[in-house]
Amino acid sequence: MNRRVRNSTAGMALALAFTSPLASQALTIPDDWTARLDAPQEFAVGQDVATGEWRYVTMPPGWHMTTTSAGVSVFPKHRTVHGRWALEVELFLLPNPSDSAFGFILGRAPDAQGEARDLRFLMRRDGAVAFRDNRSDDPKVATLWQADTTGALAHDGTSVTKYVLRAVHESGHLVFSVNGVERFAIAIGGEDPVVIPGFRLGPGLNVHIARYDVIEPLAPARVRSGG
Numbered sequence: 001m002n003r004r005v006r007n008s009t010a011g012m013a014l015a016l017a018f019t020s021p022l023a024s025q026a027l028t029i030p031d032d033w034t035a036r037l038d039a040p041q042e043f044a045v046g047q048d049v050a051t052g053e054w055r056y057v058t059m060p061p062g063w064h065m066t067t068t069s070a071g072v073s074v075f076p077k078h079r080t081v082h083g084r085w086a087l088e089v090e091l092f093l094l095p096n097p098s099d100s101a102f103g104f105i106l107g108r109a110p111d112a113q114g115e116a117r118d119l120r121f122l123m124r125r126d127g128a129v130a131f132r133d134n135r136s137d138d139p140k141v142a143t144l145w146q147a148d149t150t151g152a153l154a155h156d157g158t159s160v161t162k163y164v165l166r167a168v169h170e171s172g173h174l175v176f177s178v179n180g181v182e183r184f185a186i187a188i189g190g191e192d193p194v195v196i197p198g199f200r201l202g203p204g205l206n207v208h209i210a211r212y213d214v215i216e217p218l219a220p221a222r223v224r225s226g227g
Contacts, residue, residue, distance in 0.1 A: 075198035100202025106195035127153030
């Protein structure tokens with residue numbers, strides 16, 4: 001279910017938090033996280049974020065990120081997952097978003113040829129989703145953009161819209177869900193890469209991350225048929 005925060009106590013509280021003086025907030029990336037920039041960018045320190053700058057504001061228990069002309073990916077420094085795992089993020093997409101993608105990025109160590117690689121579960125403001133397998137010299141889309149045929153997930157451009165994204169690796173599949181609805185499942189056979197579970201924000205976006213959970217379940221895996 002899509003939830004838009006409009007003309008409500010929650011919406012006003014979020015708006016105040018996003019526009020409150022930055023002196024009361026932590027304009028820094030926590031020591032146990034690192035950022036990877038798509039292109040050289042300055043870190044914004046004033047109230048406004050100019051073209052060519054980006055911002056990360058710590059707002060416990062979450063954080064706030066703003067991008068302008070280039071995207072940013074953030075990763076925990078000392079956390080990896082493999083085997084069975086899940087990622088879940090609760091985020092609020094602010095007004096006037098670009099059409100750039102946002103979502104999970106799973107960082108991997110360079111392969112034997114020294115090529116960087118990452119896996120991405122992505123969403124756009126129109127509700128479309130995709131899975132991307134990126135290599136440094138040969139990016140490819142593993143799934144084409146899959147539209148949200150119901151229109152329930154589309155951001156209207158003016159509201160603060162809440163999304164819950166979830167990525168799961170189990171039973172030989174990578175699965176991506178939005179707001180509790182499974183959007184795609186990709187069979188990967190016996191591949192079980194060790195990955196760093198990060199968050200990806202494309203250019204021209206402004207989001208508040210309320211919750212970012214890394215889950216390593218103990219219960220038995222769900223059995224999938226087919227694929």
